[in-house]
Amino acid sequence: MKTLICYASVHHGNTKKIAEAMAAATGADCVPVKDVKPDMIAGADLVGFGSGIYFSMHHRSLLDAVATLPKVNGKRAFIFSTAGFPAGKFVFHRALKKKLADRGFEIAGEFACKGLDTYAIFGKLGGINKGHPDERDIQNARKFAKGLAKM
Ligand SMILES: Cc1cc2nc3c(=O)[nH]c(=O)nc-3n(C[C@H](O)[C@H](O)[C@H](O)COP(=O)(O)O)c2cc1C
Incomplete structure (x- = not known):
């Protein structure tokens, strides 16, 4: 099974850490979305798409790149993100989920974890989620990706 992981990570490299951990755990290629x-x-059987969350959705560069992908026919995909408030993933993931469905992908799973957030007022307070993604987040990400890549 060939897995490809595409990501955008522009704030603190939080999502890059998760993308690389998932790739190392599954033998996937891990590519910034601008280079995909x-x-x-x-050439991939399973494709992961992830970024930080910006104003309640994935990063614009990821959403725009997905919108221009050639159509596929039920290829398996998964969505991941890091965020100040990852519990919001059910809302935050909607825009990307819809774009992937429009391109013909079948969503096999979703993953979200905390990422250091120093945006606006949070920066003035010294940031929230300091130290995240941490070892536990990375362990969870590995487990999630391995589970999907096995299927
Ligand atoms: C401009 C901006 C907007 C953000 N908007 C949200 C948001 O709507 N919800 C949220 O939970 N986190 C939000 N965040 C926090 C980021 O999603 C979080 O820091 C993420 O881990 C960044 O990932 P990256 O370092 O891979 O880019 C925002 C951060 C920035 C800089």
């Missing part, structure tokens, strides 16, 4: 080419998607 259609043939990489075509």
Whole structure:
């Protein structure tokens, strides 16, 4: 099973840490979304898409890249994110989920964890979720990705 992980990580590199941990656990290729080419998607059986959450959705660069992907026919995909408030994933993941469905992907799972957030007032307070993603978050991410890559 060939897995590809595409990510955007622009605030603190939080999502990059998660993407790389998932890739190492599954033997996946791990590529910043700006470098993803259609043939990489075509060659994968499972594709992960993730970024930090910005104003209640994935990063614009990831959403825009997904919107331009060639159509697939039920290829398995998963969504991941890091966020100040990851409990909001059911709302935050909606926009990406819809774009992936429009391109013909089948969503096999979703993962979210805390990421250091120093945006606006949180920065003035010294940031929230200091130290995240931490070892436990990374362990959970590995377990999640391995579970999907096995299926
Ligand atoms: C401009 C901006 C907007 C953000 N909006 C949200 C948000 O709506 N909800 C949330 O939970 N976190 C929000 N965050 C926090 C980020 O999602 C969090 O820090 C994430 O881990 C960043 O990932 P990255 O370092 O991989 O880019 C925001 C951060 C920034 C800088």
